[in-house]
Amino acid sequence: MRDNGGVRQEQQRSVVLLGSTGSIGTQALDIVHRNPGRFRVAGLAAGGGRVDLLAKQAAAFGVPRVAVADPARADELRRALAGHGCGATVLAGPEGVAELAADPCDVVLNGITGALGLESTLAALRAGSTLALANKESLIIGGPLVRALARPGQIVPVDSEHFAIAQCFPHLPGPELRSLAQGHVTARRDEVRRLVVTASGGPFRGRRREELERVTPAEALDHPTWSMGPVITVNSATLVNKGLEVIEANLLFDIPFDRIDVVVHPQSIVHSMVEYVDGSTIAKASPPSMMIPIAYGMSAPDRVADAAPGMDWTRAQTWTFEPLDHEAFPAVRLACEVGEAxxxxxxxxxxxxxxxxxxxxxxxxxxxxxxxxxxxxxxxxxxxxxxxxxxxxxxxxxxxxxxxxxxxxxxxxxxxxxxxx
The missing domain is CATH 1.10.1740.10 (RNA polymerase sigma factor, region 2, helix turn helix motif)
Incomplete structure (x- = not known):
């Protein structure tokens, strides 16, 4: 970042984007498109389900290398790239995605879905890049491996809940909370009483277990707040996603499971909270848009102006908070047991x-x-x-x-x- 005649200017950052054709990836590229002076796309990777879109993205952003996780789609990707006049080199297979993640760059945004993202997360950390982590599964399944490689502050959480928690730590003198997650501030461990992770409750909030027997995939995919891919949307309906996020919070912020709570907040405005020992709670609020944590993931510790519309504080609104029904939705309790194991x-x-x-x-x-x-x-x-x-x-x-x-x-x-x- 430099000061040019009193005008604040951020140095352009090179970004390798993994999962570019998914929800996180397409929103990230929209942010790059709207801020060409802030970001440069250095590489793209995707699973292989939307090869033509991947080729269009590579051509539009002029990337030198593209990776496709499904090696059977590599030749199709090469043909699609040629059709769009793009001469990018194609890497294939999970190992190709991991090789791309190790390329020299400022930020690797890992938005790949599922366990496939683990090797790429490890590769980015080994290379010393800042890791903007939207692929929570890689941290959850490889927790000790990730923690052994990551230096403090190297990971910027892109999940809205963990982004929120990282923003809720005010600077305090003394021993700092050991955190792998990069926020703009830090906190002392003995000042933090608990983390409060919010959940929308999904499309079946308030239903009893017996009422869930005849739920259809179409109903489970009809999330009331967020627009996401099918797997994470179903995970939000079962609350498995929230269970994964509790494990993620434990690994990122080094807070034990008995000090991490989940509360249902259907409006999805308060994304998470940190409660302190004096009884005060700091909450991070914003409209339910992933644009804000994605933009911060690529720009931390600086912010991207107008990443998403802000709250309209002149409009009357009501926020509610409810306890989680562990009987109907046992995923969080099971996740805590798994995380402890x-x-x-x-x-x-x-x-x-x-x-x-x-x-x-x-x-x-x-x-x-x-x-x-x-x-x-x-x-x-x-x-x-x-x-x-x-x-x-x-x-x-x-x-x-x-x-x-x-x-x-x-x-x-x-x-x-x-x-x-």
């Missing part, structure tokens, strides 16, 4: 859920059975010596352990789904 347990929780959600969206599993399946797989993993299950000491966990547990959990979840079907 550590090791490969979070990877099992995440993998089993991804398989169960896929079965639900395909019409092969009832909505409540998503969590039933996850709980069964987690229980079996904790009871027996499954692949990677012995590596519960953080220092002993390896990437092979994580992938072995992930693979076992997916296989076991598919077996349970087939049995139910």
């Amino acid at each position: 550590g090791g490969t347990a979070p990877a099992v929780y995440n993998a089993a859920n991804e398989e169960a959600v896929a079965a639900f969206l395909a019409g092969n599993l009832a909505f409540p059975s998503i969590l039933d399946t996850v709980a069964r797989v987690v229980s079996e993993h904790q009871r027996t010596e499954r692949p990677g299950a012995a590596s519960h000491r953080p220092g002993d966990l390896t990437l092979d352990d994580v992938y072995a547990a992930d693979g076992w959990a997916r296989t076991r979840a598919r077996e349970l789904v087939a049995r139910r079907a």
Whole structure:
């Protein structure tokens, strides 16, 4: 950042964007398009489901390298790039995405969905780039691996809840809270009583478990507040997403699970809060738009002007807060147990859920059975010596352990789904 004649100017940042064709990625590119002096796209990667869009993005932003996670789509991507007059080099497979994440740049924005993002998260951290993390799964399943690599402040959380928490730490003298997450300020551990993570409650807020038996995929995908991809939208309906976010908060901010609460806030205006020992609470509020945390992820610690419209404080409005119904939505409680267990347990929780959600969206599993399946797989993993299950000491966990547990959990979840079907 430099001062030119009294006018504040930010130095242009190079950004490698992973998951460019998804919700996070397309919004990030919109921010780049509106702020060409602030950002330069140095590379793009996507899963491979929308190859032509990836090629259009690469051509529009003139990127030198593009990666596609599905190697079977690499030739199609090359043809699409040629059709758009783009000569970008194509990298293929998860290893190609990770190679792109290791390219020299200022910021890697990881918006890939699911466990696929872990190697890219590790690659970006090893390369020393700032990691704008929207792929919560990579932190959750590889927690000890990520924490071992990340220097304090290297990760900027892009999840709205964790972005909010990072913004709620005022500067205090003395021993600082050990935090991997970059915010503009820090706080002392002994001043923080608890973190309060807000949840919209999803489309089925207020329903009892028995009322959820006949829920359809279309109903689960009809989120009342947020527009997201199908997996994360279903995760928001089951509250699995909130369970993952509690684990993420523990790993990012080093606050124990018994000091992290979830409260239902249907308006999605207050994105999370930090309660202090003197009884005061600092809350971060903004309209329900991912543009703000995405922009900050690429620009931290500076802000991007007009990243999204602000609140209209002249309009009458009501905010409500409700306790979470753990009986109808047991995902958060199960996630806390998994997070406390550590090791490969979070990877099992995440993998089993991804398989169960896929079965639900395909019409092969009832909505409540998503969590039933996850709980069964987690229980079996904790009871027996499954692949990677012995590596519960953080220092002993390896990437092979994580992938072995992930693979076992997916296989076991598919077996349970087939049995139910």
